[in-house]
Amino acid sequence: MAAATSPPGAAAAHRDPLVTATALVLWLLLALFIVYPLVMMLGRVFVHQGRFTVDGLLPLLTDRHHWQAFGNSLMLATAVGVVGTLAGFVFAFTAARSQLPPWLQRTIDASVLLPLVSPPFTTAIAIIFSFGPRGLITHELLGMKGVTVYGFTSTMLSEAVTYFPIAYLTLKPILAGIDSNIEGMALSLGASRWRVFRTVTLPLAIPGLANAFLLLFAASLADFATPLILAGNQYPVLPTQAYLQITGLFDLRGGAALSFILLVPALAVFLLQRHWVSRRHYVTVTGKGAGQTPFDSVSPAVRAALLALCLVITLAIAYFYALLLYASLVAALGANHDFTLKHYHVIFTEGLKATRDTLVIAGFAMPLGGLYGVLVGYLVARKAFVGRRSMELVSMANYALPGTIVGIAYLIAFNDPPIELTGTALLIVACYVFRYGATGIRATVALLSQIDKSLEEASASLGAGSGTTFRRITLPLIVPAFFAGLGVVFIRSMTAISATIFLVSMSWTLITVKILENITELSLGPAAAFSVLVCVIVFIVIGLIGRALSHFRAPGSSSVTNILGG
Amino acid sequence: MTDHRLGVRVEGIAKRYQHRVKGEVWAARDVTLDVAPGEFLTLLGPSGCGKTTTLRMVAGFEVPDAGRVFFGDRDVSTLPANQRDIGFVFQNYALFPHLTIFENVAYGLRVRGKPDAEVRRAVTDVLALVGLSGYEPQFSSQLSGGEQQRVALARAIVIQPGVLLFDEPLSNLDARLRVQMRHEIRSLQRRLGITTIYVTHDQEEAMAVSDRIVVMNQGRIVQTGSAEDLYHRPHDAFVARFIGRINAVEARVTAVDGAGIEVQVLGRTLRLPRPAVPPAPGAAVQLMVRPEALRVGGEGAGAAGWAAKVTACTFLGEKVELHLDCGGQPLLAVRPGGPGAALPEGQSVVLDVGPAAWLLLPPEPTA
Numbered sequence: 001m002a003a004a005t006s007p008p009g010a011a012a013a014h015r016d017p018l019v020t021a022t023a024l025v026l027w028l029l030l031a032l033f034i035v036y037p038l039v040m041m042l043g044r045v046f047v048h049q050g051r052f053t054v055d056g057l058l059p060l061l062t063d064r065h066h067w068q069a070f071g072n073s074l075m076l077a078t079a080v081g082v083v084g085t086l087a088g089f090v091f092a093f094t095a096a097r098s099q100l101p102p103w104l105q106r107t108i109d110a111s112v113l114l115p116l117v118s119p120p121f122t123t124a125i126a127i128i129f130s131f132g133p134r135g136l137i138t139h140e141l142l143g144m145k146g147v148t149v150y151g152f153t154s155t156m157l158s159e160a161v162t163y164f165p166i167a168y169l170t171l172k173p174i175l176a177g178i179d180s181n182i183e184g185m186a187l188s189l190g191a192s193r194w195r196v197f198r199t200v201t202l203p204l205a206i207p208g209l210a211n212a213f214l215l216l217f218a219a220s221l222a223d224f225a226t227p228l229i230l231a232g233n234q235y236p237v238l239p240t241q242a243y244l245q246i247t248g249l250f251d252l253r254g255g256a257a258l259s260f261i262l263l264v265p266a267l268a269v270f271l272l273q274r275h276w277v278s279r280r281h282y283v284t285v286t287g288k289g290a291g292q293t294p295f296d297s298v299s300p301a302v303r304a305a306l307l308a309l310c311l312v313i314t315l316a317i318a319y320f321y322a323l324l325l326y327a328s329l330v331a332a333l334g335a336n337h338d339f340t341l342k343h344y345h346v347i348f349t350e351g352l353k354a355t356r357d358t359l360v361i362a363g364f365a366m367p368l369g370g371l372y373g374v375l376v377g378y379l380v381a382r383k384a385f386v387g388r389r390s391m392e393l394v395s396m397a398n399y400a401l402p403g404t405i406v407g408i409a410y411l412i413a414f415n416d417p418p419i420e421l422t423g424t425a426l427l428i429v430a431c432y433v434f435r436y437g438a439t440g441i442r443a444t445v446a447l448l449s450q451i452d453k454s455l456e457e458a459s460a461s462l463g464a465g466s467g468t469t470f471r472r473i474t475l476p477l478i479v480p481a482f483f484a485g486l487g488v489v490f491i492r493s494m495t496a497i498s499a500t501i502f503l504v505s506m507s508w509t510l511i512t513v514k515i516l517e518n519i520t521e522l523s524l525g526p527a528a529a530f531s532v533l534v535c536v537i538v539f540i541v542i543g544l545i546g547r548a549l550s551h552f553r554a555p556g557s558s559s560v561t562n563i564l565g566g
Numbered sequence: 567m568t569d570h571r572l573g574v575r576v577e578g579i580a581k582r583y584q585h586r587v588k589g590e591v592w593a594a595r596d597v598t599l600d601v602a603p604g605e606f607l608t609l610l611g612p613s614g615c616g617k618t619t620t621l622r623m624v625a626g627f628e629v630p631d632a633g634r635v636f637f638g639d640r641d642v643s644t645l646p647a648n649q650r651d652i653g654f655v656f657q658n659y660a661l662f663p664h665l666t667i668f669e670n671v672a673y674g675l676r677v678r679g680k681p682d683a684e685v686r687r688a689v690t691d692v693l694a695l696v697g698l699s700g701y702e703p704q705f706s707s708q709l710s711g712g713e714q715q716r717v718a719l720a721r722a723i724v725i726q727p728g729v730l731l732f733d734e735p736l737s738n739l740d741a742r743l744r745v746q747m748r749h750e751i752r753s754l755q756r757r758l759g760i761t762t763i764y765v766t767h768d769q770e771e772a773m774a775v776s777d778r779i780v781v782m783n784q785g786r787i788v789q790t791g792s793a794e795d796l797y798h799r800p801h802d803a804f805v806a807r808f809i810g811r812i813n814a815v816e817a818r819v820t821a822v823d824g825a826g827i828e829v830q831v832l833g834r835t836l837r838l839p840r841p842a843v844p845p846a847p848g849a850a851v852q853l854m855v856r857p858e859a860l861r862v863g864g865e866g867a868g869a870a871g872w873a874a875k876v877t878a879c880t881f882l883g884e885k886v887e888l889h890l891d892c893g894g895q896p897l898l899a900v901r902p903g904g905p906g907a908a909l910p911e912g913q914s915v916v917l918d919v920g921p922a923a924w925l926l927l928p929p930e931p932t933a
Contacts, residue, residue, distance in 0.1 A: 459662075461653065461722070462673050464648055464677045472673075477664060
């Protein structure tokens with residue numbers, strides 16, 4: 001009966017054929033594009049000639065190089081987690097407690113967001129330009145010769161710069177949500193500012209810090225592009241090893257086994273984050289206290305120091321992007337600084353196909369991903385049907401797993417009959433929709449939790465069926481989530497590489513893959529030009545989405561920048 | 567206005583749910599109602615008594631675990647809310663924030679596919695009826711609580727529903743507005759003649775609006791009747807305490823015969839009519855009496871009364887509340903606030919109660 005499957009506290013709905021049909025279709029799609037590939041991948045690892053076996057895994061587990069890559073991955077992820085969380089905390093604390101003028105806060109926010117929406121190589125390229133053998137800083141400025149930029153430090157720094165905004169976006173609402181009256185209370189009891197920070201502010205922020213660390217850890221663990229460019233042979237990590245196993249040695253089974261090893265820590269982090277950290281938030285958003293004046297919790301000297309630190313990091317990011325732009329406009333950075341447009345010319349000649357393909361794929365993935373996110377989010381948050389909770393979990397899988405795993409799973413699942421899709425645009429679109437549509441799901445669920453259920457009941461009481469209610473009441477109210485989901489799918493379709501590098505073909509390729517090719521061929525100029533192009537397109541789209549959102553802005557809708565970061 | 571008045575019949579509906587601490591809890595248990603066409607029936611009870619769950623099952627928002635719901639002769643038990651022809655007014659109004667007031671009210675008509683001209687006319691009429699002409703282009707966030715309440719009401723009645731359902735519609739309004747709105751709801755319902763079920767926890771509100779009141783407690787119906795029935799002839803101590811205020815006094819049965827019983831109360835012996843199930847002689851019982859039934863006389867007003875002392879006196883304008891101490895037993899008396907009605911603290915008085923005013927009630931069930 002319906003009552004038995006209803007979510008606790010929510011009203012059991014009468015059986016609704018439309019809901020049942022939609023849930024059924026979504027389940028079919030989820031089964032095909034999330035469950036099936038993962039099962040096929042595990043099958044490739046553990047099943048050989050119809051029997052269960054660990055033979056495929058054993059040689060890998062005894063291989064010293066793979067253990068080294070495993071250790072390297074964990075080490076890199078830990079370092080990125082620590083450094084990125086610290087940087088994120090500094091930014092979040094500054095934003096929440098030192099009352100910057102709004103224009104300065106906006107400037108910092110905008111530049112901090114840059115790395116999140118850029119192609120994954122941008123900071124890596126900028127680091128090579130700056131610190132490489134002929135780098136602007138190492139060679140031109142310091143006159144050093146024969147320096148190598150490749151290895152752990154540069155990879156770690158590049159990833160920390162790229163991912164610390166996640167920590168910032170996670171910690172900012174938490175620090176802002178700590179009632180400053182609590183701090184004021186501690187101060188009034190005679191504690192010094194430092195003591196208040198140590199005994200009140202920091203303990204309250206600890207769940208947030210843990211969450212930020214885990215998010216960064218997972219991001220670094222999954223990062224494929226940065227280590228591929230910067231870590232090189234010095235510092236092999238699992239995602240790149242799996243990629244080389246497949247593209248270099250054509251060993252699909254070995255690649256699958258390596259990504260299985262990667263799956264273990266990724267899954268552990270996912271479960272830890274979901275079941276432990278997310279339940280330990282002290283700070284609740286009540287909507288109150290927004291208007292209160294925060295008390296003077298930071299001394300002027302500390303405020304200046306924090307601000308200086310933020311500005312240095314912000315300037316470093318700005319410098320990276322300026323350098324990228326500059327490099328795309330000169331003949332050869334470090335050798336010949338004559339102005340030229342020839343790198344951009346590449347985009348419209350040999351790079352034209354990649355540009356066009358990417359735009360076509362992103363153009364298809366965007367509306368589909370937006371719709372998918374809103375539909376799944378709505379069903380999961382509002383409707384009672386069989387398998388509701390498992391749908392929520394399954395829909396998050398491809399998003400939570402490292403892209404390398406998803407890409408290899410797709411490659412294995414769709415390479416052979418019965419479902420042969422390798423090399424088609426459809427497969428790349430599906431990969432983006434079911435991977436990044438998850439952001440739209442989360443945004444929809446979050447938004448719906450702020451919209452009282454009685455609105456939908458009111459619509460039903462006035463005679464509207466579930467389809468009409470969704471179209472006329474719910475959809476307009478969750479439009480922000482729709483646009484957020486749409487935006488994320490588009491941005492990631494323009495910038496992602498880790499999963500889709502396994503799915504490109506002669507007939508369909510991507511800008512990011514083109515950038516990677518350029519970098520490996522050491523034609524950094526065109527790589528920079530492509531990166532600039534992607535950034536420009538992404539910013540235009542973000543701007544358009546922002547415009548659309550302000551049109552549709554419903555009461556209680558959350559800001560899109562937070563959602564984009566997630 | 568409506569020519570399709572429907573009666574509502576609820577037959578033995580029940581709803582269980584899992585409570586995190588208490589385990590399985592009955593939100594409603596064997597609830598049976600019979601609402602006459604055009605009647606205004608109120609479900610009254612403390613929070614958690616099952617009144618809202620019952621209403622939501624009548625509306626079709628919740629599926630009962632057992633029992634049936636009929637609108638007229640039609641069994642609507644398996645119909646979803648949108649096919650039941652109801653109007654529902656929510657506690658939080660549930661106005662659509664992205665639609666104008668006009669579109670909010672027009673929503674149900676548009677769902678029914680009414681032509682534009684008819685929608686325009688009906689919405690204009692109903693907004694005039696609730697006193698909100700000219701508010702059409704506004705959004706709900708620009709309206710006060712009372713105005714939002716009227717829009718919610720207009721939206722529910724414009725579709726001329728067979729049954730009108732209210733879920734604590736006034737609980738978010740301030741006291742003065744609450745009194746005003748309950749009169750408006752009552753007179754509107756009289757004028758339209760729509761069968762109405764109304765949920766509230768406020769006994770005064772229930773008495774003000776209803777033809778009949780159903781008192782619920784712990785998922786069950788305790789008593790059904792007019793406001794006067796419930797006040798003067800409560801079935802048990804729960805109803806007596808919940809409707810109005812009452813004094814409870816410990817007493818002991820001294821004799822039972824064919825015509826009546828004798829009880830010892832506050833040191834005096836009373837003879838009361840014999841209840842249906844008389845307690846055994848020697849049994850401890852509880853007697854109840856309404857505050858206004860206590861007649862307060864000056865010292866020496868009559869030897870037949872109980873001697874008491876005034877411990878506190880509250881002058882409330884049209885009435886005076888006297889807190890009394892009668893041999894250690896605190897009592898509340900209320901009398902009209904005429905000149906000289908207020909008494910000084912410590913004043914000795916004599917109390918008199920007519921035998922008919924005493925209520926001998928079965929004790930409240932313990933969970």
